[in-house]
Amino acid sequence: MARSISKRLLLPFILLLFRSTATADDTCIDCFTQSRAAYYPNSDQQGTETGACEYGQFGATLNGGDVSAASKLYRNGVGCGACYQVRCTDAAHCSNNGVTIVITDSGASDNTDFILSQRAFTKMGQNADAGASLMSRGAVGVEYRRVSCSYPSRNITFRMDQSSNNPYYFAFQIWYQQGNKDVTAVQLCETENLTCKILERSHGAVWATASPPRGPLSVRMLLSGGDDGDESWVVPPNDIPEDWTAGSAYDSGIQVQ
Ligand SMILES: *[C@@H]1O[C@H](CO)[C@@H](O)[C@H](O)[C@H]1NC(C)=O
Ligand SMILES: *[C@@H]1O[C@H](CO)[C@@H](O)[C@H](O)[C@H]1NC(C)=O
Secondary structure (H helix, E strand, O other): OHHHHHHHHHHHHHHHHHHHHHHHOOOOOOOOEEEEEEEOOOOOOOOOOOOOOOOOOHHHHHHHHOEEEEOHHHHHHOOOOOEEEEEEOOOOOEOOOOEEEEEEEEOOOOOOOEEEOHHHHHHOEOOHHHHHHHHOOOOEEEEEEEEOEOOOOOOOEEEEOOOOEOOOEEEEEEEOOOEOEEEEEEEEEEOOOOOEEEEEEEEOOEEEEEOOOOOOEEEEEEEEEOOOOOOEEEOOOOOEOOOOOOOOEEEOOOOOO
16 A cells, blocks of 8 residues: 555656656657668668668678668768667567667668668567567567767778779768767868868768869868767868778777767
8 A cells, every 4th residue: 555655656756857857958868769660671681782871881781780771860861870779669579678770771661760681670579589570570660769879999980982083083981980979061171281171971971072182181070969969070180191092991090979
């Protein structure tokens, strides 16, 4: 009896607490959003090498192959490389933690926000049997939230796109971006006179400019979003060398949170 009374008193109090934190800050940072998820129909366990982010094979195997296509969360390529915790909602089969995936492609099917790699989709199950049972349904109800990407042994890496052609066309992707912020602008600066050029997001995760500056190049990234909402420029210690080539990867020497 005493126990049920104290529960009754406590519950409205807890609800009030939640409500006040939710209204104090308009965005509900750790809240899950209800949605649906399907999986890539091909037999490959990993993601696709032809994802819209244009990551190539990296987009299939990144994060151990726990990757996904996104529909509205793709955000015209801004969402490429963002990490989400996705968990299915059927308590009988689904694990509490679900799976953490990286967006590497754009796509939707059957009202989904995510088309997961089969590997990631199965991971939402409590065990292999539960995972197989989820697979047999094709698409399931999920809830998701943005989380920080974690690549503890990696610095942000600039991967020169295959379309690059020194010195006429400079195109690259940002690989291994940690944290939960978006790169919303990129400046390319030559390091002698510090003349800078704003780059365009050309398509997917690719930033590009025709007639880039000559010489070693410093890439500066504007980070926005995240919990505090503040924007900040990140200036990595390492430059891209003057003799950059298509397909090469250059270590920025920095990690971001
Ligand atoms: C820096 O400016 C000087 C003088 O205008 C010019 O000669 C030089 O080529 C510039 N360096 C680069 C890397 O653009
Ligand atoms: C990251 O960059 C730092 C220099 O800023 C370097 O010492 C370190 O070896 C780099 N880490 C990796 C994994 O490349």
